[in-house]
Amino acid sequence: MNKKLCLGAFMRPISLHTAWWRHPNAAPQANFDFPIIKDLVRKLEDACFDAVFLADHLAVMNMPTNALKRSGTITSFEPLTLLSALAACTTNIGLIATGTTSYEEPYLTARRFASLDHLSSGRAGWNIVTTVNTEAAYNFGLESARLHAERYERAGEFFKVVTGLWDGWADDALLMDKESGIFFDPEKIKPLNHKGKYFSVKGPLNIARPVQGWPVIALAGASDAARQMAAESADLVFGNARTIETARSFYKDVKTRAIAAGRNPDHLKILPANQVYVAATREEAYRKKQVMDDLVHVDSNLPNLSLKLGVDVSGFDLDKPLPDIPETEQSKGHQREWIALAQREGLTVRELAKRAAGSGIGEMIGTPSEVADQMEEWLLTEACDGFMMVFHSAPDGYDDFTSMVVPELQRRGLFRTRYEGGTLRDTIGLPRPDSRVD
Amino acid sequence: MNKKLCLGAFMRPISLHTAWWRHPNAAPQANFDFPIIKDLVRKLEDACFDAVFLADHLAVMNMPTNALKRSGTITSFEPLTLLSALAACTTNIGLIATGTTSYEEPYLTARRFASLDHLSSGRAGWNIVTTVNTEAAYNFGLESARLHAERYERAGEFFKVVTGLWDGWADDALLMDKESGIFFDPEKIKPLNHKGKYFSVKGPLNIARPVQGWPVIALAGASDAARQMAAESADLVFGNARTIETARSFYKDVKTRAIAAGRNPDHLKILPANQVYVAATREEAYRKKQVMDDLVHVDSNLPNLSLKLGVDVSGFDLDKPLPDIPETEQSKGHQREWIALAQREGLTVRELAKRAAGSGIGEMIGTPSEVADQMEEWLLTEACDGFMMVFHSAPDGYDDFTSMVVPELQRRGLFRTRYEGGTLRDTIGLPRPDSRVD
Ligand SMILES: Cc1cc2nc3c(=O)[nH]c(=O)nc-3n(C[C@H](O)[C@H](O)[C@H](O)COP(=O)(O)O)c2cc1C
Ligand SMILES: Cc1cc2nc3c(=O)[nH]c(=O)nc-3n(C[C@H](O)[C@H](O)[C@H](O)COP(=O)(O)O)c2cc1C
Numbered sequence: 042m043n044k045k046l047c048l049g050a051f052m053r054p055i056s057l058h059t060a061w062w063r064h065p066n067a068a069p070q071a072n073f074d075f076p077i078i079k080d081l082v083r084k085l086e087d088a089c090f091d092a093v094f095l096a097d098h099l100a101v102m103n104m105p106t107n108a109l110k111r112s113g114t115i116t117s118f119e120p121l122t123l124l125s126a127l128a129a130c131t132t133n134i135g136l137i138a139t140g141t142t143s144y145e146e147p148y149l150t151a152r153r154f155a156s157l158d159h160l161s162s163g164r165a166g167w168n169i170v171t172t173v174n175t176e177a178a179y180n181f182g183l184e185s186a187r188l189h190a191e192r193y194e195r196a197g198e199f200f201k202v203v204t205g206l207w208d209g210w211a212d213d214a215l216l217m218d219k220e221s222g223i224f225f226d227p228e229k230i231k232p233l234n235h236k237g238k239y240f241s242v243k244g245p246l247n248i249a250r251p252v253q254g255w256p257v258i259a260l261a262g263a264s265d266a267a268r269q270m271a272a273e274s275a276d277l278v279f280g281n282a283r284t285i286e287t288a289r290s291f292y293k294d295v296k297t298r299a300i301a302a303g304r305n306p307d308h309l310k311i312l313p314a315n316q317v318y319v320a321a322t323r324e325e326a327y328r329k330k331q332v333m334d335d336l337v338h339v340d341s342n343l344p345n346l347s348l349k350l351g352v353d354v355s356g357f358d359l360d361k362p363l364p365d366i367p368e369t370e371q372s373k374g375h376q377r378e379w380i381a382l383a384q385r386e387g388l389t390v391r392e393l394a395k396r397a398a399g400s401g402i403g404e405m406i407g408t409p410s411e412v413a414d415q416m417e418e419w420l421l422t423e424a425c426d427g428f429m430m431v432f433h434s435a436p437d438g439y440d441d442f443t444s445m446v447v448p449e450l451q452r453r454g455l456f457r458t459r460y461e462g463g464t465l466r467d468t469i470g471l472p473r474p475d476s477r478v479d
Numbered sequence: 480m481n482k483k484l485c486l487g488a489f490m491r492p493i494s495l496h497t498a499w500w501r502h503p504n505a506a507p508q509a510n511f512d513f514p515i516i517k518d519l520v521r522k523l524e525d526a527c528f529d530a531v532f533l534a535d536h537l538a539v540m541n542m543p544t545n546a547l548k549r550s551g552t553i554t555s556f557e558p559l560t561l562l563s564a565l566a567a568c569t570t571n572i573g574l575i576a577t578g579t580t581s582y583e584e585p586y587l588t589a590r591r592f593a594s595l596d597h598l599s600s601g602r603a604g605w606n607i608v609t610t611v612n613t614e615a616a617y618n619f620g621l622e623s624a625r626l627h628a629e630r631y632e633r634a635g636e637f638f639k640v641v642t643g644l645w646d647g648w649a650d651d652a653l654l655m656d657k658e659s660g661i662f663f664d665p666e667k668i669k670p671l672n673h674k675g676k677y678f679s680v681k682g683p684l685n686i687a688r689p690v691q692g693w694p695v696i697a698l699a700g701a702s703d704a705a706r707q708m709a710a711e712s713a714d715l716v717f718g719n720a721r722t723i724e725t726a727r728s729f730y731k732d733v734k735t736r737a738i739a740a741g742r743n744p745d746h747l748k749i750l751p752a753n754q755v756y757v758a759a760t761r762e763e764a765y766r767k768k769q770v771m772d773d774l775v776h777v778d779s780n781l782p783n784l785s786l787k788l789g790v791d792v793s794g795f796d797l798d799k800p801l802p803d804i805p806e807t808e809q810s811k812g813h814q815r816e817w818i819a820l821a822q823r824e825g826l827t828v829r830e831l832a833k834r835a836a837g838s839g840i841g842e843m844i845g846t847p848s849e850v851a852d853q854m855e856e857w858l859l860t861e862a863c864d865g866f867m868m869v870f871h872s873a874p875d876g877y878d879d880f881t882s883m884v885v886p887e888l889q890r891r892g893l894f895r896t897r898y899e900g901g902t903l904r905d906t907i908g909l910p911r912p913d914s915r916v917d
Binding site: 146 | 776
């Protein structure tokens with residue numbers, strides 16, 4: 042059997058491109074309009090996407106007002122409520138929500154994802170994040186975000202509690218026998234009795250084991266701690282490589298760690314973010330990109346770069362190379378990549394800021410067959426197992442990709458032409474974890 | 480204009496009757512089956528109900544195994560995910576979820592209810608609870624539930640933060656001007672900068688002000704602190720009076736407090752829980768009740784009573800009157816009512832336990848016109864502004880009420896025959912709070 046692509050769609054916001062909402066065909070409120078989002082997701086389901094993915098940030102982003110007021114993400118739906126509504130309007134596509142381990146309670150997280158998994162007949166996924174931004178900390182009684190190491194230690198314990206709660210139910214605990222009046226078998230539901238450094242949780246959960254055993258587990262960290270956690274625990278890893286070489290080395294690193302952790306590396310799918318500009322001709326594709334990038338106001342560029350680097354760049358000389366930047370707790374992974382990019386290409390701060398303008402993520406540009414060539418090369422040379430697609434605008438970015446690139450991938454046998462049914466784990470080709478109670 | 484009834488439906492669980500799932504026509508998994516719940520809610524929407532209401536408990540109930548294993552509520556959907564899915568399948572009916580102030584973060588609660596309100600075009604409601612049961616405390620790192628006074632103090636601050644976050648956005652903050660590239664007016668979104676005893680929350684919220692300004696606020700406490708909070712802050716008060724006299728005195732007390740707090744008492748609707756058995760003849764209605772009560776196993780009775788009284792009654796002599804019971808922190812309100820019932824009617828422990836068997840809530844039994852007579856009397860003599868209906872079984876309890884009682888209430892002009900459109904606040908007749916930013 043051919044290796045096939047796994048395709049997710051980055052749906053919160055509608056696009057990571059700063060100017061997506063200014064596209065001539067865009068409904069600027071798309072990020073916050075349920076009927077529009079529903080139509081986009083149905084389009085992705087018609088194109089047989091594995092899943093939609095909702096990123097999440099627990100605060101209004103910390104940017105200078107001049108940039109912030111231009112951002113289309115000031116308001117958006119909360120991921121689990123939005124995905125639950127979408128569950129009721131779709132049949133096959135996976136529904137992956139970001140959930141933080143820093144400001145939630147594991148009992149509530151376990152329960153909400155189990156609830157989404159049951160509502161959707163087994164299509165839920167949980168993207169585990171530790172939430173780096175300080176602005177979020179201020180909304181939860183802290184004066185700054187926790188340190189990187191503590192965030193990941195806490196995330197590890199959080200994950201242990203959540204999966205322990207899911208596994209506290211046997212799959213066949215419910216009897217529902219009207220005759221005897223016995224609803225469930227008490228031997229098949231066990232308390233967790235977890236007492237750890239960060240959490241103390243008795244259990245059991247007040248909802249049955251998820252349809253998938255565990256919802257699909259995703260992780261999107263770049264640092265050592267995050268890669269290790271992904272290798273040990275994730276089903277999907279969202280990456281952010283801008284070149285095939287970076288992608289290959291990330292792929293190799295994480296898969297090697299997975300093997301060392303005793304896992305089958307095929308059960309961990311690595312999906313770099315990817316923004317595609319596609320058209321009948323290469324020139325037209327580049328023109329589409331130009332249209333989008335020209336819509337980005339200069340005020341939006343510098344704060345974007347500050348975010349990537351984890352330091353405020355507004356005081357830097359724009360026409361000099363990037364000065365030395367101290368390693369910060371905010372974002373070790375991102376920071377390293379952006380410094381490397383500036384050095385590799387000898388960019389000034391202004392030029393580097395322009396790169397951060399669109400979305401700062403990997404791009405593929407060209408005709409349907411040129412884009413498919415690149416995707417195929419990434420897949421077949423172990424740079425990825427698929428992609429987390431970011432669309433530059435809506436509906437155009439969505440329509441372009443589903444109408445031009447997907448059929449080409451399907452013709453090449455690189456992507457499914459219909460769903461086989463079953464759960465999101467079945468669709469992606471992931472095993473179902475066993476319960477700890479039988 | 481005639482005074483009209485406000486009708487809510489208690490939907491989690493499907494019924495409070497211990498044996499609802501054993502009814503011959505019941506699907507025993509109804510509480511945990513989305514298509515079934517969707518059909519029931521659509522039935523209620525066809526009958527023009529104001530809202531469905533989802534209770535919530537953050538733990539598996541603490542009952543002896545012998546009783547617990549007979550309970551159909553061991554598993555159920557989490558309220559906000561379920562209501563979001565229902566929002567996508569309905570148009571007019573209100574969607575009220577219980578949310579605790581003891582184990583959630585106010586930033587997240589404000590955001591999730593705002594998200595549901597936007598997803599449903601203004602049909603969300605929040606039933607504020609402080610979560611009395613100790614079993615829940617164990618799932619959140621505590622060794623016991625917080626004391627009653629502390630719970631309500633914390634609830635007050637929680638409510639202040641949540642509403643402050645909703646009011647941190649002007650209603651017209653979003654500009655979405657493609658031409659200038661300005662998405663929102665930064666003058667119209669303000670941080671909260673709350674620093675209090677329990678919470679410290681900067682804000683602003685990362686979602687626009689709810690469609691309704693504030694989702695409808697419900698409260699269901701019985702104690703002095705709860706009544707006072709309801710009188711000051713709630714739009715709906717869920718009560719649990721078993722007699723019209725108790726209901727009238729509760730009604731008078733809460734409305735008087737509302738007036739003292741400077742509110743228009745018509746803007747606070749009091750809805751006692753009410754379980755109806757209705758049939759073409761009174762005998763048949765009583766037979767329906769008998770069928771249900773006979774399905775309750777004796778093992779289910781005593782723990783139900785223990786819950787109501789907040790003490791373990793399993794050691795009591797079943798054929799003697801209730802011994803003296805110390806006032807506990809668990810549930811001052813409930814406890815008082817049940818002790819009064821035993822004294823008023825001179826019941827033994829066994830007899831009192833039988834009363835706790837079904838659901839322990841107020842009942843109306845008879846022909847459609849007899850039931851409508853009682854509901855009318857309660858409405859017109861200031862015992863209530865409507866009811867929070869509990870159905871004894873599904874689909875029968877739902878079908879009986881919507882096909883027999885609702886048309887009779889409509890004939891009498893006591894209940895709407897169609898929705899007027901608009902938000903849940905519009906449907907119920909509640910004002911829309913102004914934002915603090917304009
Ligand atoms: C594709 C992708 C999506 C991400 N989505 C989120 C998100 O929704 N919320 C969030 O707080 N962080 C998100 N992140 C950030 C990562 O979780 C992580 O914190 C960041 O990459 C820094 O890496 P580190 O935590 O390993 O230092 C995302 C990262 C990538 C590459
Ligand atoms: C109709 C009704 C519904 C209720 N729903 C819930 C609920 O969903 N979750 C919960 O923890 N408590 C619920 N309660 C309990 C109340 O919130 C309250 O804690 C209880 O009545 C004890 O009163 P007190 O808190 O004033 O002492 C409900 C009470 C009533 C009467």
